[in-house]
Amino acid sequence: MLALSGLVILALVRRQTGTEGLLVGFGLAVLPVPWLMAAFRWLDRVEPGPWRNLVFAFAWGACAAALIAIVANSFATKWIATATADPAGADTLGATVIAPIVEESAKAAAVLLVFLFRRRDFTGIVDGVVIAGITATGFAFTENILYLGTAFGADQVTGGRGIASVTAATFFVRVVMSPFAHPLFTVLTGIGFGIAALSAQRQHARRVLLPLCGLLLAMGMHAFWNGSSTFGPYGFFAVYGGFMVPAFALVTWLAIWTRQRELRTVRAELPAYVLAGWLGPGEPFALGSMRARRMAREYARHHFGGRPAAQTVARYEACATSLAFLRHRGRRGRAGADFVVRERELLTELWAHRAMARPALEYAARASAQMPLHWAAAPPAYGYPAAPFPAYNPYRT
Incomplete structure (x- = not known):
């Protein structure tokens, strides 16, 4: 099913970007993937999870979650535009409300599946962070192919070249400045599942509510990030410097602290x-x-x-x-x-x-x-x- 989703995604992206756009987008979008994967694997070195779980998480994000997001976002935006007769407002509402709900739910499904069916491999916060982060890395990879391929197609039409091109600007914003954005959102969901994994089996309410709280936080952060462009000419940079970077630093510190805590647990037990x-x-x-x-x-x-x-x-x-x-x-x-x-x-x-x-x-x-x-x-x-x-x-x- 994941392979079928991948083929459908490939056809949809190629139809929107063209063959050249698809190849250019793929070549540029793949650049941050090894670094992000290496970071999550480093975090997982204390108790390495099976490769099959990581491959599943990446494939789910790149194929299934991306396909769900493309179809659901397009349908919802068109429906809102038809119902309100306001295409511009529909695009804004789709980016700030619909997309965060759909995309974070689709990515969280991978974490839920590993939590339910690979429970022996899902024992704490680090496992939740790793599975969620790798799922989001796969999703961002496919999304970046679409955005970069579309930007390349626009440059082909307008004649944009070099640093002044739309492709260069898109690459700088999505790959250089914020490759951690999607992983950061979904990691909040993973933390919720990780804390739930540490809870006793009789604590049913906690095991249900904590993942939901993590998912809601991920949706909220995603919506705030997507809506930054509506906060004025410098809204994006204000949100990036004043919110995203500190949040990334905080989550990184939490993940490293949890890793060190795991090592202390090993020495103690x-x-x-x-x-x-x-x-x-x-x-x-x-x-x-x-x-x-x-x-x-x-x-x-x-x-x-x-x-x-x-x-x-x-x-x-x-x-x-x-x-x-x-x-x-x-x-x-x-x-x-x-x-x-x-x-x-x-x-x-x-x-x-x-x-x-x-x-x-x-x-x-x-x-x-x-x-x-x-x-x-x-x-x-x-x-x-x-x-x-x-x-x-x-x-x-």
Whole structure:
């Protein structure tokens, strides 16, 4: 269905911009995409989400959400123009009211689907921010193709060239100045879903109202941004400098603070598994530091067999992080009914990869924090047993 939506979008954009406009718009619109994707992937490095979720989110934004927005916005604007006999007023109303409601709802649908059907991968605010941001990046990519291709077609008619062209002006405003606009709007929806994911299952009202509040905030910010051109000749720049940039800085700070909080959670929750013998004594420290994680992967790549070894360590790191978050939710009464089953799955996978990952992480812990070398030997003071199953093992039968 997403592929079909993509084909329909391609045909609609080509009909409006022409083949040359489509190619030019595509070439210019793709420029900010790698940077935005890299930023969201960096944010997601503590507990990386599956690639299938990210691909789905981008495809939904670029294809399904864009198609819904084009069809719904055009229909609503034409209906308002016919009903009021005021085309100019209909365009303004469509941009400031209809478009924010339609577009943010269409993008929020991707976050809702991942929240409902990939619930195991959606555990907090960072997951909501990443899924929402990547969905909005895909949507902005398709929208930029349309705007830039249309601008190029106008320049072909009027003979506009260089910096004075409509294409250059559109590129500067949409790609240089505000590539973060759509991701910023939709991230508010993602934050609402992320807080809902942290809520206990019995808190039904909170789990419903928080995403709706995030969606309403996204619509409001989107409407304020679209309406900035009606605030006078300098309205756009006033809204951009006085509202959009501070809001972007605030959301960025919140996302980075949440990421650091996740690392603190890893360092706080995993020592329990050290005492139980599932992890080495230096691993909680290493797994709670992105620098140490990177060092462990590098160590594995150089000493244990190249890239496959590094991928094994990365998988071990992701499982350990998921285990820490699962335990954190369990202690707060927010884990699901499958807590024990999920914990067992993660511990089993950790144990399967321990031979390669444990030496790499112990090395990274010592190298990054100048820990005593005897930590790698797991001294008796930590109660780390040599047997495959420790003395304290709730799963032993």
